Amino acid sequence: MAMSEPLGRAGNIERKEPYIGPGETYESITNNISDIVLVHPKDTPRGWIFGFAIAVLVLFIFLYAITDLLIRGVGVWGINIPVAWGFDIINFVWWIGIGHAGTLISAILLLFAQDWRNSINRFAEAMTLFAVACAGLFPILHLGRPWFFYWLAPYPNTFGMWPQFRSALTWDVFAISTYAFISLLFWLIGLIPDFAKMRDRSTHPVPKFFYGAASLGWRGSARHWNRYEIAYILLAGLSTPLVVSVHSIISLDFAISVVPGWNPTVFPPYFVAGAVFAGFAMVLLLMIPVRSLYGLQQYVTMKHIDNMAKIMLATGMIVVYGYLVELYIAFYSGAELELALVQNRLFGMYGWAFWALIFFNGVCIQPLWFPQVRRNLPALIVISICVSIGMWLERFVIIVGSLSTDFLPSSWAPFTPTFWDFLLYFGTFGLFFSGMLLFIRVMPMINIFEMQVLQYKEDMKREAEQQA
Amino acid sequence: MSIPIYGLMAEFEKPDQLIHATEAAHAAGYRRMDAYTPFPIEEVSEAMHFHDDLVRRIVLVAAISGMITALTLQVLGSAVDYPLNIGGRPLLSWPAFLPITFELTILFAGIAAVLSVIVLNGLPQPYHPAFNAPNFERASIDRFFLCIESNDPQFDLSATRKFLEELHPVQVSEVEQ
Incomplete structure (x- = not known):
């Protein structure tokens, strides 16, 4: 019965490239992944210590930039009227988009039974969490008086007021907090059985105690696994529409307004595609060095890298399609304002940003059509960096480009970012990377039990082949 | 023995x-x-x-209660307790309440999925x-x-x-x- 699987079309017995390197066993998978974490603190790899030191330094720069902002107010940024949303909202959308790849990998690919996700989902989910943490800070800091951020939540208060539930900005509060919380739950529930493995593998009493406590006493009972699998699939089913809704709601921050260039109906789908696009670029950017540093080539194979590059290409083409549709609709409508908008976007004050974005997001990804490029690590790193820059520019074009040239020419004003804009953006990388590096150090960065499932399936396939 | x-x-x-x-x-x-x-x-x-089947049932109940909570919260907040007349637009503008309703449905269901698997499995043990x-x-x-x-x-x-x-x-x- 299992024979039909390895046999391809027309009885071609060529075996598919496996998603796990040869010669692995359940034990070797557990040991290789958990040893990265269980190494004695004195033997922590130099590269990690060096990276973490830099990340913490940048984290302090971030805290410095926030402190200055809290003392002097949002006037330290380059924002003005009409460009009231500057770097802060660009960075917010950029970071949260990066997070979306993690949920796509962990939830949507699970529902589509894409087994290869098992090797990268833990890492990508951690990336989601820290990216959402970076993203969430920006709108709060942009409030002007960030210490009153709790006014956004609906709670009975002495003002006798409620948040405006019809506003996309209030939807944002709910969407992002739900997204952050569900991502955290998804990540934590995936970690419980792996913590039990760490508990059983560690020899020193201190890690044994902490991993034991974190595993909640998990013992791998078949009844427990049964409920666990049901809950896991349900969470994936819940996260899938959630991740689509989050970036759609973020796009509604723009799309339900009347600002020129902000209200095309294509916004929600193309924001979601752009988010996944940027997210996969970031996963590749992080995963390629990590897998060589820690020798994880057996688990994150070239086939994985190839698949991720394909998704990046597909979502990138959707994004490019979005740009073209926007331009086409403007010409097709023949509306004077729409045409003026296109004229402004292509050749106006920020025209350079539009052409740079077309170059980074549209032209740079074209080499990915070739399998040789999709398996060339340096090339992928360069392309991923280009995509990250391009997606940042996309938000710059949408936000700054539209706000600076409103319907009313008398209120037009350019936007010039200040030193503090750049410093705060740069600082979020400190938060992101110190979180990611800590995660790599104390938690198994690849989901061990799901890798064992992958191995189990590979073994079954191999047996079925031998029988055939 | x-x-x-x-x-x-x-x-x-x-x-x-x-x-x-x-x-x-x-x-x-x-x-x-x-x-x-x-x-x-x-x-x-x-x-x-x-x-x-208990996990599935608990999640379904939690999802429905999340939906009801969100709708109640928004209707009470925008139409009953703090009505704002903006150009005579309807107070009970339910389409605008759907995004938050959706989010809270997912939130409640997700929390229920995780909690129910932990509690039904008798963890932490x-x-x-x-x-x-x-x-x-x-x-x-x-x-x-x-x-x-x-x-x-x-x-x-x-x-x-x-x-x-x-x-x-x-x-x-x-x-x-």
Whole structure:
């Protein structure tokens, strides 16, 4: 019965490239992944210590930039009227988009039974969490008086007021907090059985105690696994529409307004595609060095890298399609304002940003059509960096480009970012990377039990082949 | 023999051996048993004839209550407690309430999914007799265990041990309470 699987079309017995390197066993998978974490603190790899030191330094720069902002107010940024949303909202959308790849990998690919996700989902989910943490800070800091951020939540208060539930900005509060919380739950529930493995593998009493406590006493009972699998699939089913809704709601921050260039109906789908696009670029950017540093080539194979590059290409083409549709609709409508908008976007004050974005997001990804490029690590790193820059520019074009040239020419004003804009953006990388590096150090960065499932399936396939 | 034992634990090397053993134990009439594996194997819980729909039901109830909570909150907040007349637009503008309703539905359901799996599994449980079995630390790594518990009506120390030993385990051991 299992024979039909390895046999391809027309009885071609060529075996598919496996998603796990040869010669692995359940034990070797557990040991290789958990040893990265269980190494004695004195033997922590130099590269990690060096990276973490830099990340913490940048984290302090971030805290410095926030402190200055809290003392002097949002006037330290380059924002003005009409460009009231500057770097802060660009960075917010950029970071949260990066997070979306993690949920796509962990939830949507699970529902589509894409087994290869098992090797990268833990890492990508951690990336989601820290990216959402970076993203969430920006709108709060942009409030002007960030210490009153709790006014956004609906709670009975002495003002006798409620948040405006019809506003996309209030939807944002709910969407992002739900997204952050569900991502955290998804990540934590995936970690419980792996913590039990760490508990059983560690020899020193201190890690044994902490991993034991974190595993909640998990013992791998078949009844427990049964409920666990049901809950896991349900969470994936819940996260899938959630991740689509989050970036759609973020796009509604723009799309339900009347600002020129902000209200095309294509916004929600193309924001979601752009988010996944940027997210996969970031996963590749992080995963390629990590897998060589820690020798994880057996688990994150070239086939994985190839698949991720394909998704990046597909979502990138959707994004490019979005740009073209926007331009086409403007010409097709023949509306004077729409045409003026296109004229402004292509050749106006920020025209350079539009052409740079077309170059980074549209032209740079074209080499990915070739399998040789999709398996060339340096090339992928360069392309991923280009995509990250391009997606940042996309938000710059949408936000700054539209706000600076409103319907009313008398209120037009350019936007010039200040030193503090750049410093705060740069600082979020400190938060992101110190979180990611800590995660790599104390938690198994690849989901061990799901890798064992992958191995189990590979073994079954191999047996079925031998029988055939 | 003064302390009653928890059960007999058989250790297997391969997943299919465990699946076969679980099926055999169920066929022999044993009901109070549990298998311990490093990763989820659907066939094992099927062999035990274990079905539990409770997680799904709890999640459904939580999802509906999240939806009702969100709608109530927004209707009370925008139409009853703090009505704002903006150009005579309707106060009960339900389409605008849908995004938050959707988000809270997901939020409640997600929390319920995680909490229900933890609570129904009786976790956190720092002590369990199964951990007394020799070599059990490999139950999370590369060994597959089947435990027939002593409170099963058919349990008989020597007969059950003989039954388990016929299933080609690595070893069969008594598990202390």
